[in-house]
Amino acid sequence: MITFDGVGHRFGDRTVLRGIDLDLRERFVGVVGANGSGKSTLARCVNGLVRPTSGRVVVDGLDVGRQTARVRRRVGFVFPDPAAQIVMPTPAEDVAFSLRRAGLSRSQTTARVEETLERFGLAGHADHPAGLLSSGQRQLLALASILVTEPDVLVCDEPTTLLDLRHTRRVAALLHGLPQQVLMVTHDLELLGGLERVIVVDEGRVVADGDGPAGVATYRALMEADAC
Amino acid sequence: MATRATPDDPTRRETGTSASSVPDVPGPRARGLGARDLAYVATFAALIVVLGLPGAIFAFGSGVPITLQTFGVMLAGLILGGRRGALACLLVVALCALGLPVLAGGRGGLGVFAGPTVGFLLGWVPGAAVTGWLAARRAPGFSVPWGTAGALLGGIGVVHALGVLVLAWRAHLAPSAALTADLVFVPGDLVKAALAVVVAAAVHRAVPGLLPPRGARP
Amino acid sequence: MLTSLYVPGHSWLHRAPVGGKVLGLLVATTLLLAWRDPAAPALGAVVVAAVHLGAGLGVRRLLAQVWALRWVVAVLAVLQWWAAGPREAVVVVGGLLVAILAAGVVTATTRIEAMMDAVVGALGPLRRVGVDPDRVALALGLTIRTVPALTGIAREVADARAARGMGRSPRALLVPLVVRAVRHADAVGDALVARGVDDGPGE
Ligand SMILES: Nc1ncnc2c1ncn2[C@@H]1O[C@H](COP(=O)(O)OP(=O)(O)OP(=O)(O)O)[C@@H](O)[C@H]1O
Ligand SMILES: [Mg+2]
Numbered sequence: 097m098i099t100f101d102g103v104g105h106r107f108g109d110r111t112v113l114r115g116i117d118l119d120l121r122e123r124f125v126g127v128v129g130a131n132g133s134g135k136s137t138l139a140r141c142v143n144g145l146v147r148p149t150s151g152r153v154v155v156d157g158l159d160v161g162r163q164t165a166r167v168r169r170r171v172g173f174v175f176p177d178p179a180a181q182i183v184m185p186t187p188a189e190d191v192a193f194s195l196r197r198a199g200l201s202r203s204q205t206t207a208r209v210e211e212t213l214e215r216f217g218l219a220g221h222a223d224h225p226a227g228l229l230s231s232g233q234r235q236l237l238a239l240a241s242i243l244v245t246e247p248d249v250l251v252c253d254e255p256t257t258l259l260d261l262r263h264t265r266r267v268a269a270l271l272h273g274l275p276q277q278v279l280m281v282t283h284d285l286e287l288l289g290g291l292e293r294v295i296v297v298d299e300g301r302v303v304a305d306g307d308g309p310a311g312v313a314t315y316r317a318l319m320e321a322d323a324c
Numbered sequence: 325m326a327t328r329a330t331p332d333d334p335t336r337r338e339t340g341t342s343a344s345s346v347p348d349v350p351g352p353r354a355r356g357l358g359a360r361d362l363a364y365v366a367t368f369a370a371l372i373v374v375l376g377l378p379g380a381i382f383a384f385g386s387g388v389p390i391t392l393q394t395f396g397v398m399l400a401g402l403i404l405g406g407r408r409g410a411l412a413c414l415l416v417v418a419l420c421a422l423g424l425p426v427l428a429g430g431r432g433g434l435g436v437f438a439g440p441t442v443g444f445l446l447g448w449v450p451g452a453a454v455t456g457w458l459a460a461r462r463a464p465g466f467s468v469p470w471g472t473a474g475a476l477l478g479g480i481g482v483v484h485a486l487g488v489l490v491l492a493w494r495a496h497l498a499p500s501a502a503l504t505a506d507l508v509f510v511p512g513d514l515v516k517a518a519l520a521v522v523v524a525a526a527v528h529r530a531v532p533g534l535l536p537p538r539g540a541r542p
Numbered sequence: 543m544l545t546s547l548y549v550p551g552h553s554w555l556h557r558a559p560v561g562g563k564v565l566g567l568l569v570a571t572t573l574l575l576a577w578r579d580p581a582a583p584a585l586g587a588v589v590v591a592a593v594h595l596g597a598g599l600g601v602r603r604l605l606a607q608v609w610a611l612r613w614v615v616a617v618l619a620v621l622q623w624w625a626a627g628p629r630e631a632v633v634v635v636g637g638l639l640v641a642i643l644a645a646g647v648v649t650a651t652t653r654i655e656a657m658m659d660a661v662v663g664a665l666g667p668l669r670r671v672g673v674d675p676d677r678v679a680l681a682l683g684l685t686i687r688t689v690p691a692l693t694g695i696a697r698e699v700a701d702a703r704a705a706r707g708m709g710r711s712p713r714a715l716l717v718p719l720v721v722r723a724v725r726h727a728d729a730v731g732d733a734l735v736a737r738g739v740d741d742g743p744g745e
Contacts, residue, residue, distance in 0.1 A: 145736060175732065180691075183733060184684070193683075227689075359731055359739040363728070370691070416685075421657075422658060423546050424547065433649030435642040435649065438641040441614070495618050495638065501625065523717055527717060
C-alpha cells in the first residue's frame with residue numbers, strides 16, 4: 097500500500113511534481129505519461145531516491161522521508177537500463193550480493209542463488225560474465241537480484257524499454273505472477289490495457305486515474321492533442 | 325533518461341553525503357565512501373582499464389608503454405577531485421595485483437610489482453590525488469589553469485618522480501641515468517595532459533556538479 | 543571482457559594456500575635480490591623454470607613471458623653494462639627477470655576469487671581505521687563488472703564518431719565516452735542506493 101500525500105517536487109526552480117494525492121492499494125498499478133511528465137520522479141519518491149520538496153510518501157505505514165532505510169528494504173526498484181543495475185561480474189555473484197545481509201551461511205546463500213537463477217531461467221549463465229547476457233536476460237537478472245530479497249513492493253521504471261516483444265511479455269507475465277504489489281511506469285500500452293488501475297501523469301500532475309482502458313484512452317487523447 | 329544535477333536535488337553528485345540528510349539512514353561511515361562515490365570511483369577505474377585496451381603502443385626504450393592510461397589517470401583527478409581520483413587509481417593497482425591484465429598491452433599480475441617500472445604505476449595514486457586536489461581549487465566550477473597545473477604537477481611530476489626513483493632503486497641505476505631514460509616519455513605525457521584538460525573542461529560543461537564542493541574532502 | 547591471467551590446473555601450486563604463496567614469493571625474491579652474485583639469478587632461473595613447468599604452465603608460456611620482457615631486459619642490460627660492467631648487468635637484470643617470472647607463476651596459479659578473499663581477509667584489521675573490507679570487495683567487483691559496460695559504450699561512441707565523419711578527432715571520441723561513463727556511474731549509484739548499500743547493516 098503506497099500513499100502520496102500532497103507530494104510536490106522541484107529541481108531547482110523547475111517544478112516537476114505538484115499536488116500528487118494517491119492511495120494505491122491495487123496489486124498492480126500502471127503509470128503512463130509523456131516524456132518529461134514526471135513519472136520517474138514520482139516512482140523514485142517511493143523508495144527515497146528522490147525526496148519530495150513538499151508532502152510525504154508512505155509505504156505500508158512507513159514514512160519514506162523518515163524511515164528511508166527500512167522502506168528501501170521493503171521496496172525493490174527496477175530501472176530502465178539493466179546494464180547499470182548489475183553491480184557484480186557474474187549473475188551468481190550479483191544475486192548473492194543482494195543476500196549479503198540476510199544472515200545466511202555460505203551454503204544457504206549458494207542454494208538460494210541457484211534456486212533464484214533457475215526460477216528466472218538463468219541457471220545456465222550463473223558464472224558467465226554479466227556483460228555477455230542479452231538485454232532481456234540482464235533485465236531478468238536485475239529482477240532476480242531484487243526479488244531474491246523478497247520485498248513487499250516492487251517499483252519498476254520502464255522495465256521493458258530495451259526488450260524485444262518476447263522478453264517484454266516474459267517480464268510482464270513474471271510481474272503479474274508476483275505476490276508483491278507492483279507499481280510500473282511504462283510507455284507500452286499493451287501492458288497497461290488489462291490493468292485494474294492506471295495513473296496518467298502530465299506536466300507533474302495526475303490527470304487521470306482509473307482502469308486500464310480508460311487510462312490508455314486518456315493518454316492517447318493527450319498525445320494526439322499535443323501532436324497538432 | 326539520465327537525471328541532471330541541480331543544487332537542491334538530493335540525488336545530486338557530491339562526496340559521501342548523498343543520503344546523510346535522510347533521517348534514519350546512518351549514511352556513509354565517517355571515513356567510508358557513499359554508494360554514489362563508489363559508483364564513480366569504480367567507473368573511472370574501469371575507464372582507465374578500458375583506455376589501456378585498444379592498441380597499446382610500446383615505445384622502444386624502457387618497457388613503459390605509452391597509452392591513454394595516464395590520460396585516464398589525470399582525467400580521474402580532473403573530473404572527480406583528488407580523493408576519489410586517487411581511489412580509482414588504487415582500484416586499478418589492486419586489480420593488477422589480484423591478477424587481472426588491466427595495464428596497457430594486457431599486462432598485469434604480481435610480476436608487474438616485481439618489475440623495475442612499477443613506480444610509474446604506484447605513482448598514479450598520489451599523482452591523481454595531486455591532480456584532483458589542484459583541479460578542485462575552484463570547485464564546484466572547473467578552472468582550466470588549475471586543472472592544467474594539476475595535470476602537469478600531479479599527472480606528470482608526481483608520477484615520473486616516483487617512477488624514476490623506483491627505477492633507479494630496482495635497476496641499480498644512478499637517478500640521473502634513470503631520469504635520462506625517462507625523459508623520452510615526457511613529451512607524450514605533455515600531449516596527454518593537454519588532452520585531459522580539454523576533455524575534462526568539456527565534460528564539466530556537459531555535466532556540472534561533478535567536482536566535490538569546497539570544504540568537503542577533495 | 544577482462545579475463546584473468548589465471549591458468550586453470552590442479553598442480554600442488556594451484557592447491558597451495560594464497561597466503562603461503564605470496565609469502566614464499568616475498569621471501570624468495572628478497573633473498574634473490576640480496577645475494578649479489580651471478581649465481582643468484584642463475585639458480586633462481588633454474589628454480590623458477592622448474593616450478594613453472596612443475597605447475598603445468600608449459601614451456602610456451604614461459605618463453606612468451608621472457609619474450610614480453612625483451613625490451614626492459616635489453617635496455618637495462620645495456621645501461622648496466624655501460625655503467626657497471628657485465629657482471630653487474632647479469633646480477634641486476636637477471637635478478638629482476640627471475641623475480642618477475644616468479645611473481646607471474648603465483649598469479650598464474652591463483653584464482654582471482656581466492657586472491658580477493660585473501661585480500662579482503664587481510665584488510666580485516668584495517669576496520670579500525672575506517673576501511674570496510676566488504677566495501678573494498680564491492681568496489682573491486684563493481685570495477686570488473688564495469689569494464690565490459692564501458693567497452694560497449696566506447697564501441698558505440700566510436701561508431702557515432704565515424705558516422706559523423708569525425709574519424710580522427712580524439713575529442714569527438716573521448717568527450718562523449720567520458721560523459722556517458724559519468725551517466726552510467728549515476729545510474730549505477732542509483733541502483734546501489736536502491737539496493738541498500740548506503741543503509742548500513744540490517745535490522
Ligand atoms: N536530477 C534532476 N535535475 C534536474 N531536473 C531533473 C532531474 N531529474 C529529472 N529532471 C527533470 O524533471 C522532469 C521530469 O523528469 P522525469 O524523469 O520524472 O520524467 P519522466 O516522465 O520519467 O520522463 P521519461 O518518459 O522521459 O522517462 C524533466 O523535465 C527532467 O528534465
Ligand atoms: Mg522516466
